Amino acid sequence: MITPVLTLLFGVDIRYAIGATLVSVIATSSGAASAYVTEGFSNIRIGMFLEIATTLGAITGALLAAKIPTSAIGVIFGLVLICSAFFSSGPKPETRENASTDALAERLKLNSSYPTAHGWQPYRVQRVKTGFGAMFGAGALSGLLGIGSGALKVLAMDHAMRIPFKVSTSTSNFMIGVTAAASAGVYLNRGYIDPVLAMPVMLGVSAGSLWGARHLAGTKTRVLRIVFAVVVGVLGLEMIYGGLSGKI
Amino acid sequence: MDRAIGVVLRVGVMAAASVVLGGGVWYLARFGMLVPNYRAFHGEPEGLRSVAGIWKGVVAMQPRSVIQLGLLLLIATPIARVALSVFAFAAQRDRTYVAITLVVLAILIGSLTGVVAPPR
Numbered sequence: 001m002i003t004p005v006l007t008l009l010f011g012v013d014i015r016y017a018i019g020a021t022l023v024s025v026i027a028t029s030s031g032a033a034s035a036y037v038t039e040g041f042s043n044i045r046i047g048m049f050l051e052i053a054t055t056l057g058a059i060t061g062a063l064l065a066a067k068i069p070t071s072a073i074g075v076i077f078g079l080v081l082i083c084s085a086f087f088s089s090g091p092k093p094e095t096r097e098n099a100s101t102d103a104l105a106e107r108l109k110l111n112s113s114y115p116t117a118h119g120w121q122p123y124r125v126q127r128v129k130t131g132f133g134a135m136f137g138a139g140a141l142s143g144l145l146g147i148g149s150g151a152l153k154v155l156a157m158d159h160a161m162r163i164p165f166k167v168s169t170s171t172s173n174f175m176i177g178v179t180a181a182a183s184a185g186v187y188l189n190r191g192y193i194d195p196v197l198a199m200p201v202m203l204g205v206s207a208g209s210l211w212g213a214r215h216l217a218g219t220k221t222r223v224l225r226i227v228f229a230v231v232v233g234v235l236g237l238e239m240i241y242g243g244l245s246g247k248i
Numbered sequence: 249m250d251r252a253i254g255v256v257l258r259v260g261v262m263a264a265a266s267v268v269l270g271g272g273v274w275y276l277a278r279f280g281m282l283v284p285n286y287r288a289f290h291g292e293p294e295g296l297r298s299v300a301g302i303w304k305g306v307v308a309m310q311p312r313s314v315i316q317l318g319l320l321l322l323i324a325t326p327i328a329r330v331a332l333s334v335f336a337f338a339a340q341r342d343r344t345y346v347a348i349t350l351v352v353l354a355i356l357i358g359s360l361t362g363v364v365a366p367p368r
Contacts, residue, residue, distance in 0.1 A: 013289040023319050027261055029288065030325050034257035048333060048349050055355040059364055066365075070289075110346065177257075177326035178352065184323045185359030189298060191291030195315035196284055199272040202319065206265040210258070 002201055003077065004144060004235040007248055012197065014070045014077075014248050019192035021186050024205035025148045029177030031209030040115050041170040046125065046163065049108055050135045051175055054153070055182035062186035065144050074243030077145050081236030084151050085229040104128040114167050124165050131161040143183035154225035156247040181230020249336040253329055260325030264318045269316030278311060298362055327356045 002031055006017035042176075065073065099170035105125040113122040125131075142149040150172050157168035188192055241245060242248040295301040296316050305313025330353045337345040358364050 002260050009284075012286040015289045016286045023322060026322050026326060027264070030257045030322075030329075031261045034254045034261070040350070042335065044336075045345060048330075048345060048352060051330075051352045052348065052355070055352055055359075059355065059359055063365060109342075117320055178330060178356070181323050181326040182356055182359050185362070186365040188320075188323070188360070189362040189364075191293075193296075193316070193319060194286070194292055195271070195296065195312045195319065196275060197286055198319055199268055199275075199315050202266055202322065203272070206261050206322075210261060 001232065002117035002205075004081065004200075004239050006197075007074070008231075008235070008238050011068055011208075014073055016194050016197055018065070018197040019187050019194060020201045022146035022180055022187055023061035023193060023198045024201045025142075025146070025180040026177050026184065027202055027206040028209045029148060029173055029180065031206060033047075033174045034193050034210075041166045042144075042174050043110070043112050043114075043167055043171050044174075045108065045112070046110050046157070046167075047171045047175050049110065050132060050157075051178050053132045054139035054142070054175055054179040057136040057141075058143035058179045058183040059186055060136075060216075061140035061143025061145075062190075063143075064140070064192060065187075066126060068144075071248055073145065073241040074239050074248035078236040078239030078243060080141065080145060080147070080149075081232050082238060085236060087151055087155070087235035102126050102128050112167075114164060119165070123167065124162075126162040127160050131156050134160055139179050139182070140151075142176075142179050143186070146180075146183070146187070148180060150176050154221070179197060249332075249339070253332055253336075256328050256332060257325060260321065260328060264322035264325065267321055268315050269318075271311050271318055275311035275315060285347075292298030299360065323360060327353070327360070330356060 002021040003014065003017045006012040006020065007014050012223065051157075101111065101124045105128050108128070110125040110128065111123065113120040115121075138149045138152040138156060141147070141152060150169075153172035153175060154165075154168050157163040157172060158165060163171070184193070239248070263278055266329050268300065295305045295310075296312060299320065302316045302320055304314050330349060334346055334349045
């Protein structure tokens with residue numbers, strides 16, 4: 001969201017924009033995770049195990065970013081924005097009862113339970129290998145574009161691994177910061193992170209995430225989500241246009 | 249343990265933001281009249297690309313290096329969280345997860361120190 005605004009509105013080179021945004025992703029994730037970590041939804045084992053995949057993916061993506069022309073990055077960015085606009089406006093899938101289990105999930109002790117209105121609800125994790133592979137992809141996209149790719153992480157945990165939605169959203173939030181830190185190291189060493197550009201972005205986002213984590217928990221989000229989806233969709237189209245016309 | 253991790257995350261973000269803010273005010277006070285140009289990509293100078301370089305700049309009282317130090321603190325925050333988890337799993341005598349967490353920690357440190365992508 002920040003990268004397209006910086007590149008389209010302010011004409012910042014996409015590499016500087018990605019560097020500044022990546023840093024702000026860490027601020028958002030850490031700020032928000034500090035509030036969610038005690039709620040009991042996030043599964044630290046699932047998160048940590050999948051972080052092997054996301055961090056390796058993130059480094060791969062960050063290394064790729066140096067090789068791919070910026071116009072191609074712009075087009076990929078646009079496509080990802082349009083996809084996320086589509087997903088964020090759609091209805092959230094309901095969690096299902098899970099009967100069978102994955103041997104790997106058993107061995108890695110990924111199965112757990114989470115608090116609901118009717119007490120603790122146990123869940124079983126499915127298709128661990130598929131989820132692990134998808135997480136590598138999510139990490140690579142995050143490293144390539146400097147985004148959190150939380151939506152993709154949730155998708156992998158929700159659809160492939162059949163993890164309840166509340167657990168997958170809070171666990172993914174907890175993974176985003178670690179994933180972003182992995183690619184941020186590469187970006188820093190490559191000289192993509194400019195202090196003067198990152199400063200206002202980082203300060204705004206940190207203040208917002210520390211404040212928002214405490215105050216926005218109960219807000220009605222339906223209208224917000226629709227507006228957000230439209231804005232993101234338009235930005236996505238602009239990014240693709242910018243990439244194809246060689247402006248990015 | 250969860251509470252300790254929550255505290256580390258919050259303190260990390262706040263400390264990073266304070267250092268960035270301090271460095272930012274200092275930078276603007278000294279160079280605020282300069283109009284930066286980010287249209288063309290040049291890459292950051294050597295001194296802003298590595299942990300050692302940034303530290304040298306801070307010691308030499310460079311405001312840009314101070315901001316970069318704050319960003320470094322922010323990048324270090326999730327890394328500190330992973331490091332804390334190593335102890336959390338060790339306290340539970342969960343060897344598998346101590347190993348998994350150490351792998352993640354090694355990847356993160358390798359990336360930040362430039363082992364993965366050496367500064368050019």
